[in-house]
Amino acid sequence: GQNIDQPTEMTATEGAIVQINCTYQTSGFNGLFWYQQHAGEAPTFLSYNVLDGLEEKGRFSSFLSRSKGYSYLLLKELQMKDSASYLCAVTTDSWGKLQFGAGTQVVVTP
Amino acid sequence: EAGVTQFPSHSVIEKGQTVTLRCDPISGHDNLYWYRRVMGKEIKFLLHFVKESKQDESGMPNNRFLAERTGGTYSTLKVQPAELEDSGVYFCASSQSLAGDTQYFGPGTRLTVL
Numbered sequence: 001g002q003n004i005d006q007p008t009e010m011t012a013t014e015g016a017i018v019q020i021n022c023t024y025q026t027s028g029f030n031g032l033f034w035y036q037q038h039a040g041e042a043p044t045f046l047s048y049n050v051l052d053g054l055e056e057k058g059r060f061s062s063f064l065s066r067s068k069g070y071s072y073l074l075l076k077e078l079q080m081k082d083s084a085s086y087l088c089a090v091t092t093d094s095w096g097k098l099q100f101g102a103g104t105q106v107v108v109t110p
Numbered sequence: 111e112a113g114v115t116q117f118p119s120h121s122v123i124e125k126g127q128t129v130t131l132r133c134d135p136i137s138g139h140d141n142l143y144w145y146r147r148v149m150g151k152e153i154k155f156l157l158h159f160v161k162e163s164k165q166d167e168s169g170m171p172n173n174r175f176l177a178e179r180t181g182g183t184y185s186t187l188k189v190q191p192a193e194l195e196d197s198g199v200y201f202c203a204s205s206q207s208l209a210g211d212t213q214y215f216g217p218g219t220r221l222t223v224l
Contacts, residue, residue: 004152031210042114042215043153043201050210087153095165096141096205098213100153 002026004101006088011107012078020073020104022088030094034062034073035087037103043087047073075106083108112136114216116202122222128190131219135184135204142185143205143213144177148198156200159185171196192223 004024012018024032031050035043047055049064049071061074075082088101115134123129135142144156156175157167161182170177174193179185189196199220203213 033212035215040217042217045212045214048210048212089153091210095158096207096211096213097143097155097158097166097169098145098153098203099155100145102152 002092002099004088004090004099006086006101006104008102009105009107011109013109014078014080016078018075018078018106020075020086020088020106022071022073022101024069024071024088024090024101026069026090026092026099028092029066030091032062032064032071033089033091033098034060034071035089037085037087039085046086078108080108080110082106114202114204114214116200116216116219118219119217120220120222122224123192124224125194126191128188129192129221131187131189131200131221133185133187133202133216135202136214139204139206139214140182141205141207141211141213142179143203144185144187145201145203146198147201147218148195153201156187189221192221194223197221197223 006022034046037043047062059076085103087103089098117132142159147153155169158165159179176188199218201218202216205211205213
């Protein structure tokens with residue numbers, strides 16, 4: 001079967017760093033996305049990795065290792081507004097269909 | 111630039127009734143996707159349109175679900191007749207290109223079947 005696994009919930013303090021891991025086992029691989037979703041809102045795009053390595057974008061960075069089927073999203077200098085669900089999603093073909101993990105709820109405390 | 115919009119935001123219907131969800135993608139986006147999140151589960155793919163053509167409908171649960179995209183602009187997803195297990199949040203997303211291009215999501219329609 002195909003699996004995309006990520007932790008259910010993580011808690012961190014304002015100003016700290018949190019790393020959300022995602023492991024995947026899929027029949028193909030054509031890229032990995034991270035989305036942020038606040039309750040009741042649309043998922044919003046954070047990052048895209050298709051080659052191994054680190055992609056940095058401001059306070060957010062995403063890493064990919066295709067050989068290990070592993071990615072992480074790093075959130076630095078946490079702010080209260082970063083409290084949200086973070087979704088890991090893999091596209092396995094050229095048509096863009098996304099397969100999602102269940103999401104990681106990040107709770108930022110003062 | 112207007113984002114992806116969905117209507118209605120919420121719908122509460124009784125089992126056996128019909129409901130039609132609408133999605134307006136970002137203007138100029140040829141690709142339109144429907145996804146669904148059932149409570150406690152991950153977001154799952156339903157189907158994909160390229161312009162007005164169904165490219166992949168492998169995620170459609172059964173023949174009670176019918177999606178259309180006449181003219182290659184907005185799309186509708188009709189559930190007829192609705193069952194209790196159809197409750198969930200239905201998301202629409204659109205993109206310009208394909209695998210590597212960002213999909214922009216709408217806020218979703220929360221469907222409750224009683």
